[in-house]
Each structure stands twice: as C-alpha cells, then as structure tokens.
Amino acid sequence: MRAEHRLIFLLTVAYRRLQRAIDQETAAHDLTSAQAGVLFFLGRNDGALIGDVSQALDIVPSAMTGLADRMERAGLVKRRRDGEDGRSQRLHLTVAGQELGKRAATRTRVINNRLMDGFSEAEIDVVSRWLSSLQEKFPKDKDG
Amino acid sequence: MRAEHRLIFLLTVAYRRLQRAIDQETAAHDLTSAQAGVLFFLGRNDGALIGDVSQALDIVPSAMTGLADRMERAGLVKRRRDGEDGRSQRLHLTVAGQELGKRAATRTRVINNRLMDGFSEAEIDVVSRWLSSLQEKFPKDKDG
DNA sequence: GTTATATATTTCGTATGCGAAATATCAAGA
DNA sequence: TCTTGATATTTCGCATACGAAATATATAAC
Numbered sequence: 001m002r003a004e005h006r007l008i009f010l011l012t013v014a015y016r017r018l019q020r021a022i023d024q025e026t027a028a029h030d031l032t033s034a035q036a037g038v039l040f041f042l043g044r045n046d047g048a049l050i051g052d053v054s055q056a057l058d059i060v061p062s063a064m065t066g067l068a069d070r071m072e073r074a075g076l077v078k079r080r081r082d083g084e085d086g087r088s089q090r091l092h093l094t095v096a097g098q099e100l101g102k103r104a105a106t107r108t109r110v111i112n113n114r115l116m117d118g119f120s121e122a123e124i125d126v127v128s129r130w131l132s133s134l135q136e137k138f139p140k141d142k143d144g
Numbered sequence: 145m146r147a148e149h150r151l152i153f154l155l156t157v158a159y160r161r162l163q164r165a166i167d168q169e170t171a172a173h174d175l176t177s178a179q180a181g182v183l184f185f186l187g188r189n190d191g192a193l194i195g196d197v198s199q200a201l202d203i204v205p206s207a208m209t210g211l212a213d214r215m216e217r218a219g220l221v222k223r224r225r226d227g228e229d230g231r232s233q234r235l236h237l238t239v240a241g242q243e244l245g246k247r248a249a250t251r252t253r254v255i256n257n258r259l260m261d262g263f264s265e266a267e268i269d270v271v272s273r274w275l276s277s278l279q280e281k282f283p284k285d286k287d288g
Numbered sequence: 289g290t291t292a293t294a295t296a297t298t299t300c301g302t303a304t305g306c307g308a309a310a311t312a313t314c315a316a317g318a
Numbered sequence: 319t320c321t322t323g324a325t326a327t328t329t330c331g332c333a334t335a336c337g338a339a340a341t342a343t344a345t346a347a348c
Binding site: 008010012015018019021037108111115116117119123124128129131132 | 150151152154155156157158159160161162163164166181202203252255256258259260261262267268270271272274276277279281282
Binding site: 016019020023027049050051054061062064065066082085086087088089 | 295300
C-alpha cells in the first residue's frame with residue numbers, strides 16, 4: 001500500500017482514529033468534536049464573529065453556518081447580530097454551552113496528553129512543526 | 145487557542161489542509177481524495193473484497209458502501225459477487241478506473257514529496273512513527 | 289445620492305464518514 | 319435438517335465539510 005503516498009495515508013488514518021476517539025468520548029455527553037472545538041474557542045472568545053470562529057478553526061464559512069445552526073438548535077450557543085456591522089453575526093455561549101465546554105476541555109486534555117505518550121519533548125516539537133508546516137505548504141487561497 | 149489541545153488542533157487543521165489540496169488537484173480530473181485512495185489500493189489489489197478495502201483504508205464498512213456506489217456510478221469500478229462466499233463482493237477496476245488511478249498516483253506523489261520538504265529523513269521518521277502511534281493509541285474495537 | 293465593489297453570511301447540492309440496525313449468507317451443532 | 323450464531327454488506331439517519339452561487343449590508347467612487 002504505502003510507499004507511494006505514505007505520509008498522506010498515515011496522516012489520513014491518524015486523523016480518523018483521533019476523531020473517532022474524540023467523538024466516542026464526547027458523544028456520551030451529547031457533543032461532537034467539531035462542536036467541542038467551537039465551545040473551546042468561544043470559551044476564550046465569547047461573542048466572536050462567526051467568520052473569526054471559522055477562520056480560527058480552519059473551517060470554510062459555509063461549513064460554519066451549519067455547525068452554528070446545530071449548536072444553536074442544541075442550545076449551546078446563540079447568534080446575535082453585530083451592532084456595528086449588520087452583515088456580521090456574533091456567537092455567544094449559553095450557560096449550557098459553557099458548562100459542556102468546560103467538561104469537554106478536561107476530556108480533551110487527557111486525549112492530548114495521550115498523543116504525546118512515548119515521545120520526547122523534542123520529538124513532539126518536530127511533530128508540531130511538521131503539522132504546522134502543512135498550513136504554509138497548502139495555504140488557503142486567501143492567506144496564500 | 146492551542147495550549148489545551150494543541151496537537152489535536154494541529155492534526156485536525158493539517159488534515160483539512162491536505163485534503164483540500166488533494167481534492168483541488170484531483171477535482172480537476174473528476175476524482176476525490178477518497179476515491180483516489182480506493183483506486184490506488186485496487187491498483188495493487190484488483191478484485192479485493194470490499195471489506196479488505198475498507199480495512200486497508202481504515203474506513204468503516206458502512207462508509208465503504210457509499211464510496212463504492214459513487215465510484216461504480218462514475219464507471220471507475222465494478223462490483224462482482226464472490227464465487228466462494230455469497231456474502232462478499234469484490235471490487236474490480238474498470239479501464240477508466242485504471243487510467244485515472246495511474247494519473248492520480250503521479251499527482252499524489254508530488255504532494256507526498258511536498259510533505260517532506262524542509263524536514264530531514266530523521267525528522268520524517270519521527271513524524272511517521274508518531275502518526276502510526278495513533279493507530280495503537282486509538283485502536284478499532286476489533287483490532288484491540 | 290447612486291452605482292460599483294467588497295465583505296459576511298447563508299443556501300444549495302454533493303461527498304465523506306460514523307453508528308445502529310437490517311439483510312443475506314455462511315458455518316457449526318443439536 | 320433446523321436452529322443458532324458469526325460474518326459481509328447494506329440501509330438509514332445524521333454530522334461534517336467543501337465549492338459555487340445567492341443575499342444582505344457596508345464602503346468607495348463618482
């Protein structure tokens with residue numbers, strides 16, 4: 001199999017394994033990994049513009065709409081139109097969203113630690129740099 | 145943002161960037177990255193059982209069905225029932241699938257090389273080991 | 289002030305992927 | 319043979335994600 005696209009394959013499988021693990025963890029608490037990401041970001045940036053959330057999580061805007069829809073329907077966040085700019089929407093955490101976000105953060109930390117198990121700090125640093133390098137190697141059209 | 149789930153975030157973003165890059169490459173040739181993966185695997189294992197493809201690409205069987213459906217509809221593969229075991233289906237490449245697969249492999253190789261740019265062999269080895277480690281850290285229920 | 293352009297978000301159609309449940313077939317044992 | 323349990327695949331409902339096009343509002347040019 002590998003050889004010809006080893007890293008592509010490895011990255012793809014690694015991602016799927018991670019997502020499944022997170023989803024199984026969070027599913028027990030009525031969350032998904034994507035929604036957990038939004039809760040986490042809003043935890044430190046409550047009331048952020050939808051576009052900012054989209055950019056921070058590297059999700060295209062059109063995908064962010066549905067994500068926000070589902071989270072709003074689940075009572076985790078609320079949209080509020082921006083006072084300054086009538087085009088913009090701000091996302092605010094509800095109380096339920098705040099609490100769920102906190103609990104999810106704890107579980108997420110455990111998984112993140114697990115990701116470092118068996119690797120030295122220097123090695124994790126290499127991995128981090130490599131993962132980050134993909135953002136420059138495959139930039140969005142925008143931030144090219 | 146990071147800190148609390150740095151690696152999770154980095155891996156997620158890296159994956160999305162890679163997928164977008166592959167999809168943009170392959171979209172011009174009427175392929176998607178998932179379908180390219182199947183073509184590539186079948187290129188070396190033509191007539192493989194659907195379950196084997198699913199396992200090799202680390203896609204759950206229920207996801208494989210739809211993928212095979214779309215590829216069959218696109219004329220890239222054909223299902224054929226196995227002679228031995230009436231439950232099994234084998235996936236065979238069509239001529240179109242073979243050709244498309246070959247062309248896709250070339251483009252994929254370029255991207256794979258790009259993934260190594262700027263990193264030494266030793267570093268890529270660390271990255272590979274780390275990516276692989278996720279398969280043990282988050283095993284499928286099956287392969288425990 | 290009106291027109292042209294840029295920006296933020298949404299809508300639409302489609303592909304991917306998951307889990308749970310259904311279906312079909314096989315294999316083993318009573 | 320009949321039943322019982324395992325296995326391969328599919329079906330269903332849903333969440334995620336993309337790109338292209340639509341919509342609404344803001345901003346600049348005139």
